[in-house]
Amino acid sequence: xxxxxxxxxxxxxxxxxxxxxxxxxxxxxxxxxxxxxxxxxxxxxxxxxxxxxxxxxxxxxxxxxxxxxxxxxxxxxxxxxxxxxxxxxxxxxxxxxxxxxxxxxxxxxxxxxxxxxxxxxxxxxxxxxxxxxxxxxxxxxxxxxxxxxxxxxxxxxxxxxxxxxxxxxxxxxxxxxxxxxxxxxxxxxxxxxxxxxxxxxxxxxxxxxxxxxxxxxxxxxxxxxxxxxxxxxxxxxxxxxxxxxxxxxxxxxxxxxxxxxxxxxxxxxxxxxxxxxxxxxxxxxxxxxxxxxxxxxxxxxxxxxxxxxxxxxxxxxxxxxxxxxxxxxxxxxxxxxxxxxxxxxxxxxxxxxxxxxxxxxxxxxxxxxxxxxxxxxxxxxxxxxxxxxxxxxxxxxxxxxxxxxxxxxxxxxxxxxxxxxxxxxxxxxxxxxxxxxxxxxxxxxxxxxxxx
Numbered sequence: 001x002x003x004x005x006x007x008x009x010x011x012x013x014x015x016x017x018x019x020x021x022x023x024x025x026x027x028x029x030x031x032x033x034x035x036x037x038x039x040x041x042x043x044x045x046x047x048x049x050x051x052x053x054x055x056x057x058x059x060x061x062x063x064x065x066x067x068x069x070x071x072x073x074x075x076x077x078x079x080x081x082x083x084x085x086x087x088x089x090x091x092x093x094x095x096x097x098x099x100x101x102x103x104x105x106x107x108x109x110x111x112x113x114x115x116x117x118x119x120x121x122x123x124x125x126x127x128x129x130x131x132x133x134x135x136x137x138x139x140x141x142x143x144x145x146x147x148x149x150x151x152x153x154x155x156x157x158x159x160x161x162x163x164x165x166x167x168x169x170x171x172x173x174x175x176x177x178x179x180x181x182x183x184x185x186x187x188x189x190x191x192x193x194x195x196x197x198x199x200x201x202x203x204x205x206x207x208x209x210x211x212x213x214x215x216x217x218x219x220x221x222x223x224x225x226x227x228x229x230x231x232x233x234x235x236x237x238x239x240x241x242x243x244x245x246x247x248x249x250x251x252x253x254x255x256x257x258x259x260x261x262x263x264x265x266x267x268x269x270x271x272x273x274x275x276x277x278x279x280x281x282x283x284x285x286x287x288x289x290x291x292x293x294x295x296x297x298x299x300x301x302x303x304x305x306x307x308x309x310x311x312x313x314x315x316x317x318x319x320x321x322x323x324x325x326x327x328x329x330x331x332x333x334x335x336x337x338x339x340x341x342x343x344x345x346x347x348x349x350x351x352x353x354x355x356x357x358x359x360x361x362x363x364x365x366x367x368x369x370x371x372x373x374x375x376x377x378x379x380x381x382x383x384x385x386x387x388x389x390x391x392x393x394x395x396x397x398x399x400x401x402x403x404x405x406x407x408x409x410x411x412x413x414x415x416x417x418x419x420x421x422x423x424x425x426x427x428x429x430x431x432x433x434x435x436x437x438x439x440x441x442x443x444x445x446x447x448x449x450x451x452x
Contacts, residue, residue, distance in 0.1 A: 162215040
């Protein structure tokens with residue numbers, strides 16, 4: 001980095017002149033006619049996959065499949081300090097469990113790999129070099145202590161913390177002098193000029209003048225890892241992403257990303273920012289809620305189709321909200337122009353009823369029913385084990401009969417091994433003392449029932 005910076009010490013051209021200006025047509029982010037649809041789900045492996053992430057992945061998946069495109073999983077693991085062991089594997093495992101596997105991913109590979117950002121550092125360095133050469137970026141030598149003081153001072157004055165762009169105005173001599181002491185500075189993007197307007201496919205026309213409210217953002221940290229703003233732009237470009245479907249919390253940052261596209265001379269994708277998935281009371285889904293992780297639902301016996309059904313029926317993007325839709329039906333009925341700006345309120349108390357509907361659908365299919373028989377046999381063996389006096393209760397014909405008789409009365413297959421249904425698998429065992437509380441003539445009754 002130090003060698004690169006020394007090589008780039010020359011008068012900077014104003015960033016406003018960089019790249020080609022976005023005209024009215026380009027500002028609408030139209031893609032080339034006939035271009036392949038490529039979308040991506042790009043979570044950070046700082047936690048296991050939860051319902052909010054599943055919804056973002058699902059909307060990308062069904063949009064891609066509706067337009068015969070590709071669904072890509074890219075893991076944004078640049079914040080190495082927050083990585084959770086096993087999270088990367090869990091994300092891909094749960095997408096496969098949910099029935100929406102990626103076409104390209106760290107596990108599956110693909111033509112645009114690698115799909116881990118930590119393995120793409122050379123691409124970010126190349127983009128940073130181009131921005132430094134054009135004067136759209138500059139090294140920042142401010143210490144963490146100084147940045148913290150700026151933040152505290154702003155908060156004390158009840159202002160939004162922002163960088164004061166101090167290092168933007170350093171002369172070549174000052175940069176060279178500082179590089180001798182600090183050869184690995186952070187790199188900031190020069191926010192200047194009018195942000196281009198863009199037409200979001202959900203929120204309509206937008207423009208956020210980020211330069212007037214924010215300081216110049218860091219795009220490459222001193223450890224050589226990029227921040228989100230640079231990484232997502234570079235990766236979306238090199239992976240040929242045609243549409244970016246992501247949460248509405250990134251809507252304000254999109255103008256900043258468009259300035260990066262403009263500075264690099266790249267055509268941006270189209271953007272569609274999805275409204276948030278919230279709890280029924282309007283509060284945010286939190287990773288601290290242990291019951292929002294997909295592993296929890298899988299272990300509890302909820303079906304993938306039931307989860308996909310409930311997280312789409314509570315939102316928008318379809319002609320009407322209805323229960324019982326399967327994944328193929330979701331793909332057929334999805335219409336991005338029907339996605340509204342309103343947040344989706346998720347009522348998990350309705351999930352058992354959604355699961356009941358999808359369980360009945362599986363029971364009605366002979367092939368699926370045979371699979372349910374195998375699963376229930378395993379559940380019975382696990383729940384009762386040595387208590388099974390009669391092993392014939394594990395016969396496939398008997399288990400299938402139980403499923404057919406109880407369909408519509410149960411929400412999950414696990415319900416059939418609950419204490420309420422234990423009589424289906426084991427003989428009742430009641431102690432002498434407990435029977436004595438029922439009748440004083442327990443011995444007489446027992447002799448007449450059981451015989452000599």
